[in-house]
Amino acid sequence: MNRLPDTGHSYWMRTAALPSFPPLSGAAEADVAVIGSGIVGLSTAWELARAGLTVTVLEADRLAGGVTGHTTGKLTALHTAVYDTLRSKHGEDAARRYAESQGAALRHVIEVAEELGIDCELERRPALTYCEQPEGVGALRAEAEAARSAGLSASFVTETGLPFPVAGAVRVEDQAQFHPLKYLRGLVHEIVALGGRIHEGTRVTELDDGDPCRLTTDSGATVSARHVVVATHHPVFDHALLATRLTQHRDLVIAGPLPAHRDPGGMYITEEGGKRSVRTSPLADGSRLLIVTGEAFTPGEGGDTDAGYARLQAWTEQHFPDVTIAHRWAAQDNSATDTLPLIGAMPGGGENVYVATGFAGWGMTGGVLAGTVIASLVNGEEEPWGGLYDPGRLGSALRSAPTLLKAQWETGKHFVKDRLDTLGEGTNGPVESLRPGEGTVVRAGGKPCAVHRDDRGGLHAVSAVCTHLGCLVAFNNAERTWECPCHGSRFGIDGRILQGPALRPLERRDPGEL
Template identity: 40%
Template sequence: MEHGPGADSLPGRHESFWIETTPETSYPPLPGNLETDVTVVGGGITGITTAALLKRAGYAVAVIEAGRICHGVTGHTTAKITSLHRLIYAELIDRFGSRQAHQYAEANQAAIETIASLVREYDIPCSFEPKPAYTYAESEESRDLVAAEADAARSLGLPAAFVEDVPLPARTYGAVRFADQAQFHPLKYLLHLASLVPGDGSRIYEKTRALEVQDNGGRCTVRTALGTVTSRAVVLATHYPFYDAPGFYFARMEPSRSYALGVRLDEPFPAGMYINADGPAHSWRSQPAVDGGELVIVGGMEHRTGEDVDTREHYRSLEAYARSVYPLRSIDYRWSAQDYLTIDGVPYIGPLAAGHENVYIATGFRKWGMTNGTAAATIITDMIQGRANPWAEVYAPDRFKPAAAARRFLVHNIDVAEKYIGGAISRPAGDLADVAPGEGRILMLEGKKAGVFRDREGKVHAVNPTCTHLGCVAAWNSAEETWDCPCHGSRYDADGKVIHGPAVKDLKQRGG
């Protein structure tokens, strides 16, 4: 997976530790038209958990995955199972009130026990291990924020405490500590859950991209290139809903990328999971390695997807930060992840929109998908069964509280509008001879805008960089060697093939 002249200078092997240490799945593609009770689109933590819970409740389920299950966002997580989401509870109380803030807190804390109970019930060998979680202050100014978070979390019934000592070698100024949290190997957990789905009318289909959803009042159809799946309900567990019938999700979320390194230390890593309170995010946790040693995963350096910058610098900056805290024996892995942020910080979980009550979404996990994704599976399973769920209100997709994030909503939409018309991205510059091996840029070829990448062998890959989702212009991601849409997070490989939705169509080729 190493590419380009700058790839060899980047730290680590370009692969997710979770993906490399689990076998690749081989579920078949959809063989043709199919009828079932529920169609789940997306094979990450939300989709697989939803399918497993629905099957256990007696439903026949079909899981549709464009690639291989668990190889998308879930395959690139840091895999913390925690209700401590950096700093959120003081904000939630202020924005939503204590009652709905309590719903969010309870949903995420309950998700930890849901995962733990599934691990116990099915004896899943996934390195599940209880660990405390910390959000720590790196300055006197953020100390007050951390102390306020501890108070807010305690008021909501969470296992929170303010502590002075943080067992990291970095300078800290106290932390909020949550007891009764956990970590695991997410793919070992989910691949085992997935193995429980097929049978009794339930199925998993890989290499089957969903293209369209039709909701005809109790009879939903998911159209793919290989056939259609008809069911009573559809769950869109694709992070960003590729089917946005009401047309407002694109303006209520923004895509964000972040980076991770898998490193080795010359000393034991302290028990716990850690993230700083404010400023650029820095996240730490350990994981048993395949050789019996210990891998430490350090993450952060988040930025909006498709920013017109050299994304390789984010890996280098993360390496420099890690070395400033610990002497590193080696850097074994590097990978990046993508998630979506809603305008008020809470995911959208529930019916897509009025008139589409049989189509459910789960999106905007704000990089806390292990618990929010598990909570989403529980909420949607209850809804499909016609049961009330105690946490559904705070996550309701049809909520809109202007006071919660009015400024961010306005700024985000202005920014999206600029990128939509191509006003905030790199202008075409230079010609084909200027593109060095390993470099990608937008040029004008034969009077048409082209996204051009020259590989290490000198071959030119040229595409129309206009995203097939809603027409924004994609930017070159030098670290991953992909074309990334800055508006809604669609991503394409160097030849224009979709590798991350909401787009479902490839970029068109350009001559060059």
């Protein structure tokens, strides 16, 4: 097995240079302030800017550098096996509206790319959900029937373009894939041309949902706006405790060049074997970039992420022996406990605060959909999908109570265990035994301390208590990050925030006091 490249920026981030923007300073005003610059934030900002509103986008780090920058870039209404679940949980009409809305988002990307002349490597491809084990065939037959009833061109097939046999698959024609950051780069240029303002390196730390709303940033700069959109993947401002209705998962991604004649000719996914997702993207020399995703895990659970990469690599090299892995990265997603994303007015957040979250790994169509839904609400128009995605919905939340309770049990278990656990010699062994690249959580001076030994042997120590709601972080050995198992916040070894909902970094500790 070849050695994997170091983790770092995704292929998309390496091949699409987005423009840079200065941090916000002083006081600003806008019709709409958008917090977050992923596909939700930028899609919403563009929809509103072209409607004639003044828009300010505030990004804590760099444009599209979070979840969107680490996606696999699929544009499809076939979301693994969602339609049979939707039909049973919410009814035939909800499944139909879900299919219509996701298909509308896919078509919207195609139309916008054509309208704005955005070259984003957009290709039409079929999407397939497959299984290799015969035990999975019944569920996929049911999914194909449910997807057809919802209005998709779905069929059950037993032959695919994959280089190995499958027991069965749901196939939906005429879906799409693209380079997500090249698409968003086009939106950014248009937002600026329409008078929109964008600020990177600007973390919003306070939201006053008055009239107007007032945002305060970590530098003390402020924005007053009639409307606020919280587009931070996991909502960093959460008056209605939407976090209790979300679960987190993280997927590993590897990619490498593949001869064009080996292209499997579609977008594939299975939940078997820790999940496997396969698709390709065009390369300049005429070959294809094979992108394989899998080994899903809950961030902060403390597993061996390097071992997950090794399993994903072994699977890829077994099925695609012509590939040499050239890139690896990881993506994080959250899912709503009742299956449907949460898009619309923030419950308990005032009349003019909006949120979009819970896309369950399908944020490309979901994010574009969110932009159109929120733009309609801001403009005082009727929400186009009949409240299907309303974050304030109660009926579906009650119907999903078992799933919600299970999610909260897991969070509560971590919270209580963290306070009872003495940590002994450390979650991954004592500090003295740490090898370069490793990390552990110990108690120092009676307080949990997260300790990492760098490649030169130096120690780095920060508080192990997540600044969001106080759960203990765990070490991700492949990405060398500290991750919270409760709500997915991620921190660098120096404690800086890599991913919310945390708004404050981990407090630094003196390694000499360990």
